[in-house]
Amino acid sequence: MGKKLMLFYLLSFVNFGCAQMDETSINGVSFVASPDSLQQIQIPPIKEIHANYAAIMPFGFIRTLDHPEIIFDTDRQWFGETSAGASQYIELLHKDGIEVMMKPQIWIWRGEFTGNLKMNSEEDWIQLENEYRNFILTYAKLAEATQVKVFCIGTELEQFVMQRPTYWKHLIAEIKKVYSGKLTYAANWDEYKRVPFWDQLDYIGVDAYFPISEAKTPSVEESKAGWKPWKEELKTVSEKFDKPILFTEYGYRSVDFAGKEPWDSNHELPSINFEAQTNLLEGLYQEIWNEPWFAGGFIWKWFIAHGKVGGEKDNQFTPQNKPAQQSVKRAYKN
Template identity: 60%
Template sequence: MGIVFRFLCLVSLCFMLSCSATVERPGKINGVSYVASRDSIDQQHVDPVINLGANYAAIMPFGFIKDLAHPEITFNSDRQWFGETEKGVKQYVQLLHNNQIKVMLKPQIWVWRGEFTGFIKMTHEADWKLLENSYSDFILAYAKVAQEANVEMFCIGTELENFIDERPSYWKQLIVDIREIYKGKLTYAANWNEYERTPFWDDLDYIGIDAYFPVDSKQSPTLEDTKKAWRKYKSEMKTYSIKHKKPILFTEFGYRSIDFAGRAPWTVDRVDKQVNLEAQAILTQALFEELWDEDWFAGGFVWKWFHKHNAVGGRDDNRFSPQNKPAEEVIRTFYKKYKL
């Protein structure tokens, strides 16, 4: 009974927030990380994105490597899901654009067994060269797709800290090569504890951060405690933004609907921990209240959004998606306040 009561109270709070949202704020990038599917998408798969108030979607084609020391990336193959291929990307982008939703194309690497991409590291110089050549093939192919599809923003990589630490000159030249092909805005998706040592922000348009900052260690966080925890990170990001004269963009943000969701928000393991819808909603609300009104902050992309809206999320789901949970209404409230 207690869980049901808290759920109903949270829905009522979101409704009151929505009703009080009469003042329109400066525009932000209000994005979703749109998960690739096996099939093409149609209007029924885009309508929930529109209903959320989103004005941007991150489209994420994948390239695959066998292990953390393997230098060759496989991509755009017949064995991949439609949405992970060049053809699928173009179909998704066209339909989103037809609905006035802008796109960030965000090609990503998947390591076999889901190992963290930041740990990718070669053991020999020859392998580093092979990795550089393979990554260039991958990212420049999608830069070309981005240009042909008139994509508004392109993300040059996601959480590749070892690769960047070890090969900074390669990345500087890669940005030059990308700009010869693609004429839109560029960013990189740095992990939350990586962005301050990423060496090429001055060559990009946005400082991109996958914002899985630890903000609360309790089983069920409170709004005020979480907002207070954000202020340290917020101060650091503001200083960094001013230093580089670039806006901060959350290339990913979000929380699981699970106990202790704010303690290590990057955790993706499949666990049977207690579903905690309230924790996800409170953590999400705190992030919006602390950041979305800042002029140095450009907005962000919630992690993550599936195309079959009615078939995912819900009150028994402890994963990241906010769909069909109280957190979805929190996002909708703020997205509609901060329209571009």
Template identity: 50%
Template structure:
């Protein structure tokens, strides 16, 4: 009997040792889709197509607006904005997605009149810098409170603001402390593909966020293998920064237009000189999934973008994969990334 008990105890001990030496399971990849806010209240019908992507995350984008660089006040939560871009609509949108099992990254962004690129924000005097800082802080902290109230999984503190970040580092350090005092979840910032390396506060973030519009191909219709080849130099850069800060890379935005030469300058929308090309969009996305998304330094990303209303879907050459060949590409890739049950 004593011998039997000893053997049982030895078995239990060995099992415990084996359990302790097993590596922890890899975290689930963020299979995200960026969602365009609705003009009116969100419905369950609007959520269904996002579930069809096999997504587990959605990015919600309330906007603040600057008239131009001469008038830098950030205006937000205005009655003139669409319902889904205001605090009440953003809150309801988040809660609707969460009720369907989707996690949320809240990503408030600035839009400057006439589509001026946010990365060029630069003020000629302290007075206008002060106006920008006071109003941007109010904008971000209001949505940090929404993020905390709704318990979102992640909050993005800014998007493609490289000149602002470079010129006013102390403001950003103070802002991050104020955000942390309100919101207790994960933080990131969305640095543009050509400037993310220069962000000085990555050590204060939980993820290195990148808007991943890296040029990967000069071909009209790149095949998957050539697009994968085009990614290799960028992967060296990304993995190096990940190791430097011991943080994973998150594609806060990624995607391609469905037009000729979509991999050449992926940040551009397609004008009338470029023909529609769904194959290009499909191949470029597949190359990214086959290569970048399999790296251990990669956390996942948010596809740019899904439109909620049919009246806004008539974008034959735009970024959305809706009703295009790439829609199935995304769905298949995200489905394959789901953890095995």
């Protein structure tokens, strides 16, 4: 009897261990599309920071905030923005043991905020719905064909989602007919609580540009303190829907006041502040990353040409070749 009981506990432990391994944190990079194909030599820098996921982002283009036509998968786009490019990136990443979240995105002319995409007539809404269905199902089918683990059904489309909730529920059902992996939606940090279809998805996706600190150079402790109210809010939403939180995007620029409005991508900001970027990331990792309701995230951004980006003169989001890269590496390793 004792031997049988011991064997039962041993098998239970093994099964529990396997379950824990299946729930490994998603330590991801947001892989920026390039005009060129991905080369094997460009993979080691991703593995060097212990990233186990990459977000691949093919693009569709819209002329204005009230225009319903979506142009995508054309010869005029960069290779990495197309189906062929996404497929090539995925194949090479998979070959090197890096899983993928496919995250098709909309770009509106002059960089208008996609959350404000809103039609002026029922006719235009219907056309937009048909155009978006064609766009997203194209990539859902590609995600299934390439065995992508996670598929993101949209990014920061607040008005589209709020104005047409029935459409989105039907669209998710259509996606599930052609794609069998995990699903999420990338809601903006101030949108995610109002998304009406979390119950149909596997992860609550958040583009996590929460305002954290108004200090010029916040310390790690200030960053952690700034995360505490958002942490409670995220936990509450996760428990409400019984779904894990996934940061579909997160990150900070290497500028002064980087935690005040982390979504600000204004290229005219002149300052360079590596300490602010590093401390804000450290605060996020220490305060959020190991929470049981948190699935992981994808840092914004990671470029293919690692040796030519980031560095001492760059004040944009990428951590590449900056002190922040070591923070990402330590967090992802642990």
